[in-house]
Amino acid sequence: MHLAFLRDYHEALVIALARTTPTLERGTVAELTGLTPQAVSKVLARLVDEGLLEPAGVRRPARGKPAAVYRLVPGSRRAIGAHVTRRELRLVLADLAGTVLASIATPLPADFTPDELLSELAAGVTTMIAGHDLSTPGLAGVGIGMIGPLDQSTGTVRGAHRLRHWQDVPLAALAERRLGLPVLVDKDVTAGVTAEAWRRGTAFRDAALVVVDAGVGAGLWLGGAAHRGAHTNASEFGHAVVQLDGPPCACGRRGCLEAVHEQAADPAAAAAVLATGVVNLLQTLDLGHVVLGGADLLPHGELYREAVEHAVRTQLPGADWLTVEVSLTSLGTDVVAAGAAMQVLNARYGLPDPTRPREPAPAVVRG
Amino acid sequence: MHLAFLRDYHEALVIALARTTPTLERGTVAELTGLTPQAVSKVLARLVDEGLLEPAGVRRPARGKPAAVYRLVPGSRRAIGAHVTRRELRLVLADLAGTVLASIATPLPADFTPDELLSELAAGVTTMIAGHDLSTPGLAGVGIGMIGPLDQSTGTVRGAHRLRHWQDVPLAALAERRLGLPVLVDKDVTAGVTAEAWRRGTAFRDAALVVVDAGVGAGLWLGGAAHRGAHTNASEFGHAVVQLDGPPCACGRRGCLEAVHEQAADPAAAAAVLATGVVNLLQTLDLGHVVLGGADLLPHGELYREAVEHAVRTQLPGADWLTVEVSLTSLGTDVVAAGAAMQVLNARYGLPDPTRPREPAPAVVRG
DNA sequence: CGACTTTAGCAACGCTGTTGCGTTAATACC
DNA sequence: GGTATTAACGCAACAGCGTTGCTAAAGTCG
Numbered sequence: 001m002h003l004a005f006l007r008d009y010h011e012a013l014v015i016a017l018a019r020t021t022p023t024l025e026r027g028t029v030a031e032l033t034g035l036t037p038q039a040v041s042k043v044l045a046r047l048v049d050e051g052l053l054e055p056a057g058v059r060r061p062a063r064g065k066p067a068a069v070y071r072l073v074p075g076s077r078r079a080i081g082a083h084v085t086r087r088e089l090r091l092v093l094a095d096l097a098g099t100v101l102a103s104i105a106t107p108l109p110a111d112f113t114p115d116e117l118l119s120e121l122a123a124g125v126t127t128m129i130a131g132h133d134l135s136t137p138g139l140a141g142v143g144i145g146m147i148g149p150l151d152q153s154t155g156t157v158r159g160a161h162r163l164r165h166w167q168d169v170p171l172a173a174l175a176e177r178r179l180g181l182p183v184l185v186d187k188d189v190t191a192g193v194t195a196e197a198w199r200r201g202t203a204f205r206d207a208a209l210v211v212v213d214a215g216v217g218a219g220l221w222l223g224g225a226a227h228r229g230a231h232t233n234a235s236e237f238g239h240a241v242v243q244l245d246g247p248p249c250a251c252g253r254r255g256c257l258e259a260v261h262e263q264a265a266d267p268a269a270a271a272a273v274l275a276t277g278v279v280n281l282l283q284t285l286d287l288g289h290v291v292l293g294g295a296d297l298l299p300h301g302e303l304y305r306e307a308v309e310h311a312v313r314t315q316l317p318g319a320d321w322l323t324v325e326v327s328l329t330s331l332g333t334d335v336v337a338a339g340a341a342m343q344v345l346n347a348r349y350g351l352p353d354p355t356r357p358r359e360p361a362p363a364v365v366r367g
Numbered sequence: 368m369h370l371a372f373l374r375d376y377h378e379a380l381v382i383a384l385a386r387t388t389p390t391l392e393r394g395t396v397a398e399l400t401g402l403t404p405q406a407v408s409k410v411l412a413r414l415v416d417e418g419l420l421e422p423a424g425v426r427r428p429a430r431g432k433p434a435a436v437y438r439l440v441p442g443s444r445r446a447i448g449a450h451v452t453r454r455e456l457r458l459v460l461a462d463l464a465g466t467v468l469a470s471i472a473t474p475l476p477a478d479f480t481p482d483e484l485l486s487e488l489a490a491g492v493t494t495m496i497a498g499h500d501l502s503t504p505g506l507a508g509v510g511i512g513m514i515g516p517l518d519q520s521t522g523t524v525r526g527a528h529r530l531r532h533w534q535d536v537p538l539a540a541l542a543e544r545r546l547g548l549p550v551l552v553d554k555d556v557t558a559g560v561t562a563e564a565w566r567r568g569t570a571f572r573d574a575a576l577v578v579v580d581a582g583v584g585a586g587l588w589l590g591g592a593a594h595r596g597a598h599t600n601a602s603e604f605g606h607a608v609v610q611l612d613g614p615p616c617a618c619g620r621r622g623c624l625e626a627v628h629e630q631a632a633d634p635a636a637a638a639a640v641l642a643t644g645v646v647n648l649l650q651t652l653d654l655g656h657v658v659l660g661g662a663d664l665l666p667h668g669e670l671y672r673e674a675v676e677h678a679v680r681t682q683l684p685g686a687d688w689l690t691v692e693v694s695l696t697s698l699g700t701d702v703v704a705a706g707a708a709m710q711v712l713n714a715r716y717g718l719p720d721p722t723r724p725r726e727p728a729p730a731v732v733r734g
Numbered sequence: 735c736g737a738c739t740t741t742a743g744c745a746a747c748g749c750t751g752t753t754g755c756g757t758t759a760a761t762a763c764c
Numbered sequence: 765g766g767t768a769t770t771a772a773c774g775c776a777a778c779a780g781c782g783t784t785g786c787t788a789a790a791g792t793c794g
Contacts, residue, residue: 002373002402002782003750009721010369010751027651035369036723039751041774047417058759064771149686206597222589224722229589229653230573240647243611244627244640253646253682259613273611276547279620281384284585284648286596299488319516321525322598325751343765354376354721355591357401369751370781377782393741406782408743425790431740432790735794750781758773763769764766 008352010035010043014067015349016054018072019097020201023056025067037308041313044070051076052293052349065300072097077349079140080128081341082121083188083334084108084147086162086214089117091124092337096345098199100331100338102132113165118178125179140348141182143340144171145191152232161215184343188336190226192217195331195339196291197226198346207289208281209329210237211336212274212297212304216219216258218281219339224351226343242277267300275311282324293329301328370522375719377402377410382419382716384463387440387568390423392434418443419463419716426526444509444716447495448708449488450555450701451475451514453529453581456484457489459704460499463712465566467698467705477548480532485545492546507715508549510707512558513540519599522552527580530539551710555601555703557593562584562698562706563658564593565713574656576696577604578703579671580676580718583625585648586706591718593710609644628689634667641671642678649683651690660696 002320013033018024023059026044030037047053047070054073058066074097083090086108093102104124106139125142128134147160155172175183186194192210204223209219216238228234238258239251247263257277264270274297278290290308297304309326316322329335352358380400385391395412397404400631414420414437421440425433436727440462450457453475460469469694471491476483494510495501514527522539542550553561576586583605587594592597605625606618613622624644631637645657648685657675664671676693683689696702719725 002377003748006369006373006750006781024628036752037772038753038774041466042751061760062763063769065757066772067772149684151688158686159483171793220652222594223592225590227589227652230655231653233689234653236650236653239650240607241643242608244609244613244643246611251684276608276611278661280647281651283603284601285587285594285649286598286601286603289599317516317618319525321518322600324597351721354718370779373750373781397739403783404741405743405784409782428740428791430738430792434741738791738792738793740789742787745785747784748777748782751779753778754776756773756775758771760770760772762767762769764768 003359005352005354005357008358010039011047012349012351014040014043014047015072015096016202016351018053018070019198020072024053025059025105030200034333042124049140059261074099076138077140077345078132078134078138079341079344080125080134080142081191081337081339082124082142082144083302083337083340084117084144084189085188086147089120089124090334091121091128092129092341093134093333094338094341094345096196096349098338100334100340103334103337104128111164114169114174116172118174121175122178125181133283139181141184141344142175142179143191143342143344144175144183144185145188145336145340146171146185148187148235149233150187152190152228154278155183157185170229172216177213182344184340184347185234186226186340186343187219187228189217189218191219191337191339191343192229192293192329192335193291194226194343194346196289196329197221197339198339198350199330200289200331201279204289204350206285206287207291208237208278208285208287209291209293210274210278210281211292211294212261213294214296216261216274216277220285222285225353237277240277240280242273242280252292267303268307271300271304271307272311275307276315278308279311279315282312285295287324289325289327291327291329293331293335295333298328298332304328368593369724370560372458372719372721372724374413375725378414378494379718381407381410381414382439383569383718384464385437385490386565389438391420391437392426394434411610417559418661425567431448432513434733437712441466441526443505444507444712445499445501445505446711447492447509448558448704448706448711449491449509449511450558450707451484451511451706452555453514456487457493457701457704458488458495459563459701459708460495461705461708461712463716465562465709467701469495470704471495471703478531481536481538485541488542489545492548502534506548507712508551509542509546509556510551510553510709510711511536511542511705512555512703513552515554515602516600517552517554519553519557519595522550524552548587549711550715552706552709553593553710554584554586554595554602556598557595558586558710559599559660559696560706561593561697561710562702562708563656564588565706565709566697567656571656573652573654574655574658575604575645575652576658576660576702577641577645577648577664577675579628579663580661581663583628583641587652589652592720604648607644607646607647609640622679626632634670635674638667638671638674639678642674643682644679646682649679650734654691656694658696660698660702662668662700665695665699668706669694
């Protein structure tokens, strides 16, 4: 029965609108989605029934019957996101609106094993659940933003850079068994860009989250969805060469953006190198938004932002239609964890993918 | 009525299968698409009714009733594609299977005007129609692969590089009026990659067509669809910097791939530079296929192909799961024109985009 | 020749959004 | 203050998609 796709698609469309607008009315939703008002009525009724939306009074117009107003119930669905770095585990609780409700960070043992990570994760998730009165289906699941390379489609870590013990670890399956919750695993930067996309809504169609944190990476959001590539290994933007015969990089090539960036004399020079890399990305992909983040970038955030903005203004052909918004992530060091959480929400409440129908909705207790 | 999307989507799925397999059966189609056999029956009946498929006997099995076999009728729908370069206009007739049935090239006046192009185009299209007994709806329309920058969504050329007379020209609208046929305009390399995608089928999900022809560009096919970017200006891959403080480029920056490539001492050195650029693309986007083409590359085609393949083997982390297929375009100098034609076919018979419902099917005379 | 296997297709059905039209709740006018 | 006007709401019937249940058809096998 593929009519379910249509239903999910239109519901997701309305949820996306609700996320970015404070209030919704039948008429405006109909106009924006192309649906008939009657169809919108049905969708709104379903969403209210599921608890995702709630009535919020009426709008007073000049004439005629006032329109009923609806608004999102952000707390009706939440998800826990985890960011696994080489040194620490960061956990975040995020809601439907993309708001971060809580955040905890715990150190991880040096060169930790899968089991050590799972223990820390389970402890943190339990704490989070206890502290915020979380229960299914209010808790949609757990997302993990992880160091690659990994296979996102199966949730298997193929061999995380500079971590032993992580050869072909089926992290998603292990965590699902340990936590008893749905788990999604993705590369850190790809999770991160999902956070930005989820918070900014449909105008954020082609964008990158450029992260400097030990290495350099770029999570890509193309055509309104995360871009992961043929082997779900996209985003190794730091290993694009920007200086032929430049300094050697850990990856074996010479002159990688990451290596040149690392060797820069001062933060300003480093920012200029990164800015050139960003313009390369813009030339190739034509992005509308570039968001900057990462633990090693944010301390000089404004410096980097200005460097990139300057490069965009001066190095791109200066046409008035070629507008690129450059910004710092509003989520700080929580971006990746928040994005991991929002990937879980996005899988269920975001626009569905016709090629991969989503699993049936969990049984919800109706009012 | 959005049920039409479902219908079009499933029909497109079956057509895509028919393009890559010599014959179709209900059972295998059902298995591959996830539809029920009964639903496949309905889809096949509709496609036979529209003339896109035809019965092709039965399959003799070991036991049981023989399955009815269907095959694509490649000639049932065709489209004309045009490739506009600074020197010539190349026209191609392509069919549903992605086969190029005819190809003509005519020189264009130096620094030609929109009107001069339209005259050549109209003459060529008329010749093509007369020579191949084309009529609507057998002729789906005309596609134009053009030098950018341009706005693909409206078919407006914003100002083609090194061509005066091409500031904000609504080429699609002008050509539609002149030809009396639907016209789609896109950047040359994006059209080109569509040709490869249309011919290779669904396994070709994340790929690039890298073209060297005066400049360097890369048409991108990401997640099973053309990637055009926020302002439909993606693919300016040649203007990504690969050598900081390298030779100056026409675009104003220094060390662009295009500039460094052009300055190379010999074809082998040039190929090595391009290969590095391709690996950059792979690191960032994780493509499964790289196709090479372009009038300035194909004379040394095998040299370039080997250089890129060598770079992929040696410069990418050598994991067995990271497979990249490097090939030369099988369409030679017709790629862009063929792709422009296939964009027209793709718009009507390819997978539909839920965000932009396609226009109703033209009235077809039924048998 | 009858049992079995596999495919085909009719008919009723469930669910989606759509259409038509009467109802409701407000303002504007006299 | 009553009445017309306006704008939004929502019931009911409908069209079209894929699904389900079941019967018929066309082969092979013993």
